Amino acid sequence: MPTTTRAARPLHFAAFVMNTTGHIIQGTWRRPSARHVGLDGLTAHDERYAWADEYVDVTYKLWEGSWEEDALVQDRATGIHSDLDKVHRINHVGPRYTVEGPHLVSPSPQRTPLLFQAGASEAGRTFAAKNAEAKAAELDGWIKDLVADALADWQATGVDGINLVNAEIPGSYEEFVDHVVPVLQRRGPAQREYSEGTLRQKLFGRGDRLPERHPATRYRGAFAPQHS
Amino acid sequence: MSAKKQLILNLFEMNCVSHITHGLWRLEGNNRERFNDIEYWTQLARLLESGGFDAVFLADVIGTYDVFRGSADVSIREGLQIPNNDPVLVVPAMAAVTEHLGFGITFSTTYEPPFAWARRMSTLDHLTKGRVGWNIVTSYLANAARNFGLSGEVEHDTRYDMADEYLDVLYKLWEGSWDDDAIVADRERNVFADPARIRAIDHDGTWFKVEGPHLSSPSRQRTPVLFTATASAAGARFAGRHAEVVFTGGPDTEFLKRTMATIRQAAVDAGRHADDVRFVTTAGVIVGRTADEAAAKLADFQRLSSPEGYLAHAGLAFDPAAFPPETRLADLPADTNGIGRWRTVDPEQTVGDFLTGFGDLTRHPLFAVGTPEVVADQIESWLDDVGIDGINLLQYHSYGTAEDFIELVVPVLRERGRLRTAYEKGETLRQRLFGVGDRLPERHHGTRYRGGAHLPARTG
Numbered sequence: 001m002p003t004t005t006r007a008a009r010p011l012h013f014a015a016f017v018m019n020t021t022g023h024i025i026q027g028t029w030r031r032p033s034a035r036h037v038g039l040d041g042l043t044a045h046d047e048r049y050a051w052a053d054e055y056v057d058v059t060y061k062l063w064e065g066s067w068e069e070d071a072l073v074q075d076r077a078t079g080i081h082s083d084l085d086k087v088h089r090i091n092h093v094g095p096r097y098t099v100e101g102p103h104l105v106s107p108s109p110q111r112t113p114l115l116f117q118a119g120a121s122e123a124g125r126t127f128a129a130k131n132a133e134a135k136a137a138e139l140d141g142w143i144k145d146l147v148a149d150a151l152a153d154w155q156a157t158g159v160d161g162i163n164l165v166n167a168e169i170p171g172s173y174e175e176f177v178d179h180v181v182p183v184l185q186r187r188g189p190a191q192r193e194y195s196e197g198t199l200r201q202k203l204f205g206r207g208d209r210l211p212e213r214h215p216a217t218r219y220r221g222a223f224a225p226q227h228s
Numbered sequence: 229m230s231a232k233k234q235l236i237l238n239l240f241e242m243n244c245v246s247h248i249t250h251g252l253w254r255l256e257g258n259n260r261e262r263f264n265d266i267e268y269w270t271q272l273a274r275l276l277e278s279g280g281f282d283a284v285f286l287a288d289v290i291g292t293y294d295v296f297r298g299s300a301d302v303s304i305r306e307g308l309q310i311p312n313n314d315p316v317l318v319v320p321a322m323a324a325v326t327e328h329l330g331f332g333i334t335f336s337t338t339y340e341p342p343f344a345w346a347r348r349m350s351t352l353d354h355l356t357k358g359r360v361g362w363n364i365v366t367s368y369l370a371n372a373a374r375n376f377g378l379s380g381e382v383e384h385d386t387r388y389d390m391a392d393e394y395l396d397v398l399y400k401l402w403e404g405s406w407d408d409d410a411i412v413a414d415r416e417r418n419v420f421a422d423p424a425r426i427r428a429i430d431h432d433g434t435w436f437k438v439e440g441p442h443l444s445s446p447s448r449q450r451t452p453v454l455f456t457a458t459a460s461a462a463g464a465r466f467a468g469r470h471a472e473v474v475f476t477g478g479p480d481t482e483f484l485k486r487t488m489a490t491i492r493q494a495a496v497d498a499g500r501h502a503d504d505v506r507f508v509t510t511a512g513v514i515v516g517r518t519a520d521e522a523a524a525k526l527a528d529f530q531r532l533s534s535p536e537g538y539l540a541h542a543g544l545a546f547d548p549a550a551f552p553p554e555t556r557l558a559d560l561p562a563d564t565n566g567i568g569r570w571r572t573v574d575p576e577q578t579v580g581d582f583l584t585g586f587g588d589l590t591r592h593p594l595f596a597v598g599t600p601e602v603v604a605d606q607i608e609s610w611l612d613d614v615g616i617d618g619i620n621l622l623q624y625h626s627y628g629t630a631e632d633f634i635e636l637v638v639p640v641l642r643e644r645g646r647l648r649t650a651y652e653k654g655e656t657l658r659q660r661l662f663g664v665g666d667r668l669p670e671r672h673h674g675t676r677y678r679g680g681a682h683l684p685a686r687t688g
Contacts, residue, residue, distance in 0.1 A: 039437075072311075074261050076253075076254040077254075079251065079254060079306065080305055080306075081245055081246070081253070081261075081304075082304045082305060082307060082310070082311070084301050084305055087310075098374070098378075099375050099376075100375055101375065102300070102310070104290070104292070104310055104311060104312045105311050105312070106264070106311040108264070
């Protein structure tokens, strides 16, 4: 539940290192039928996005579809840890991937992690429009005076947040925290305290899980009990 | 006069509820179902370091046990290695709250290509300051194969061929791609690394093609301590060539002795010394302040132990309970021959007798129950008479098993000179286990690529 009232469209910023912990959807360079053989060159850009399309589809099936919400029972008295009827194989068979399942991990707080995507190409934009919840826009250059004005301008152009680039660690972040954040907090777009909940809840304020209209959610409850 | 052999002491863990003592997650106060919480792991790591453990050994599988009765029903119902989370990701959390505890991480060479794994392990070796080991496995679950795009398991000996080449790629990346002095970090000249001391590996083999260079700079150990878990012939050759610590098992101590002799010989055949390999095996220890207290614990555990869980875990291709108990195993239908992965079977045994072995915690070949002195006697006998070097302590109860061991057994072992009394500051896992440095010894095959030797020359 959100506990903090925030600006209608708050500005989000993250240290650039977040890229390694967030889930960034990108093209991948592995070939399906010869996974152990390296490729001789880069696969065509659009082709990589086609692979990525199927790749995320598989993850959606595992994250959203394989385990039903109340599959984990953990009842010591009956000895039932998980409910058989609510854990499903996904039996994905596609041009690039074949994955039987079930997912090996029970549903996590967000199930599908927050989906970031970096890319400005045609294929990338189409992919992002379909899948991504946040697109990466980078702030180039060094933070100096008036940076808060600049941030406000960018926000006015429709950017929701920035990935802060550092010149010096931890100096760049310390300066931003000490000098820029207080201005932004005064003006409104920066939060004064963290709101409760998962990363998705913090950014969107509409719950921990993907919204119903995201394509991943079509797999919720879509798979039959595997033991039947 | 040689000193007493000291025990390598690891805790056997897995990022799941029911790892290998099935049914016991239901014990009062058992924390197993907290495995999704990072605090479960940090608390465990602190506990183990307070008790002088060498390492936590993390098992893993990448599929479900779905052979028994033709489904994964028993596994799913009992939490038998499903849900099962990634073992790698709990290591940095544990490393952050400890200084000395080592980590043995299971990872399969069969399904994910070597380049990314090389980087992940180098990163972990940096982050832990040289405290990681890798338990090399080739995977055995058919469902794992079907999760990674194959129609069935890769044949056993082929998996070892692949693993051999996989290791070769890793040695090239870990040992050969970067020289020790490649990092210059010269602020004046804006030179971080010297390109002349970093090289591509240009590996082009049967299974893998990898250009390089390695993306991580040399870590404390470069190559993590290499564990393998095996008992097969192909596995023994592989272990003789690669393994520094062999995690082995078997139905009885005679089998264990034979396996150890075979692998030591395989190491000698590979140009190494017989004692370049250490042997660690799973052991069950139930200890109490009195014999009665220990017996009461055992009875409590036996009461909740799940024979069905053990049957599913063994991957039995048939359900013995479906036959009358007096049936001889030899009289079972032909398609029931695959009687279990880890068991040798006496064909004259009856189904009933065969079944009583499943879930009986005392049937483990290295099992000790009793007072601290009795248990310590047994452990000394394992070291001296069976000839093992260490144990992966089975957990019946988390954290009870480790707490009991630390409180009651560790002091006795220390008093008898069987366990270190303190850690050495800044020691890597390899240095602690072997005492001859942080890196692989020269006679290990993996060192042949050092300095770029045996790598294809590039012109220009």
